[in-house]
Amino acid sequence: MGNHLETPDGIDWGRALVAADFTIIRDAGFRTVRIPVRWSAHAQTTAPYTIDAAWMAKVQGIIGWANAAGLNVILDMHHYEELNTSPATQAARFTEMWRQIGAAFSSAPSSIWFELINEPNLSLNDTNLVSILTPALAAIRTTNPTRPVIVAGQNTSGVNSLATLAMPSDPYIVPTFHDYDPVAFTHQGATWIGTLWPIGRTFGSATDVTQIRSNLDKVRAYIARTGRVPFMGEYGAIDLTEVPLSERVKYYDTVSAAYASIGIQSCAWAYTNTFRLREGNAWLPGMLEAVRTTTTQ
Structure with missing residues (x-):
């Protein structure tokens, strides 16, 4: 569902989504939608890194439309550019945003999966990826102990990233590539x-x-x-x-x-x-x- 929730200012680049879109998608034979979200544009930059309540409600509403249509959902953290350029200084914020997302969706159906970060690149790479992802995954697990969580590799997650992809130790991890x-x-x-x-x-x-x-x-x-x-x-x-x-x-x-x-x-x-x-x-x-x-x- 590109250029909707991952835009810098939360404004759709193109036609906005409506509930009927997900029925159209289901009726066309699709079973899963991936929903990219730029959470970092809607969260405080200092502790406790609170995500804006209205934004959280908007995301929950859209995922609710997809769920009501009978679709599986991949909820993705997208375009967190600060994490790519400065992983160490953004690690705590990354973890706390996922703690809030996990809590908000703790009672959601198991058909909703989380994707920790879209296309790690630049300074977020094999040297630090597992150490950055592990605390965020642990934060999710406090409220979602068995929900599948998707992990991607370095260099924007191209096919070559699979050769060196290392993942946190967790039985419900799913690898991905682009x-x-x-x-x-x-x-x-x-x-x-x-x-x-x-x-x-x-x-x-x-x-x-x-x-x-x-x-x-x-x-x-x-x-x-x-x-x-x-x-x-x-x-x-x-x-x-x-x-x-x-x-x-x-x-x-x-x-x-x-x-x-x-x-x-x-x-x-x-x-x-x-x-x-x-x-x-x-x-x-x-x-x-x-x-x-x-x-x-």
Whole structure:
């Protein structure tokens, strides 16, 4: 559910969510929504790091809509940039925000999972990730002893992060990764990343196929080494008008089916505001058929 609750000021970048969205999503055959939230923009910066009550109520209300529609929910802490740049100075705030979130959702159904932090990067990496995450997980466990909690690896959680992903000791931890390869296609024309990739790249070359196969091999290796099955928390392709819908559909179809073929389920980025799957009152033609995470091919 991109560009809703993870914006810097809490204002939707695009159309706002309504309760009916979750019924639409369920009726389309989806079973899970991932809801990114920028908690850090709505919490005190000094102890006790209290999260704004109105913001908490807004998040609870939206998750309530999803729950009422019968959907599983992944509640994610997103865009906590201060934690990425200065993990040590933000560790206590990170822990206390999760303590409050855990308490607020302590009686929520087990179909609601927590995701500790989206795409660790910069100074939040393998050298300190476990030590930063462990106290936050312990805070969650005081009110949610068995709720599944998702953990991602360093360097924005790409497939390569699985090779060195270490996790806190906990039986209810679920590993995740993201895959936007080939980035020259998925992020062509994007102005918010380091490289401005030229518009006009198509998808499906022999090089693209080789890269997908290589990424699948890396995930297989992780499963063989750890015995854990991760899920792909994000994949998607930019929705600029210059990028043909047929190319985007081909990408979603290929990537989702490839991962499903090795038992990996996935969350497509995103719904209606960014890298959109739906526009206005309709799903983009071909998208629902392309996002086939419960089939193999």
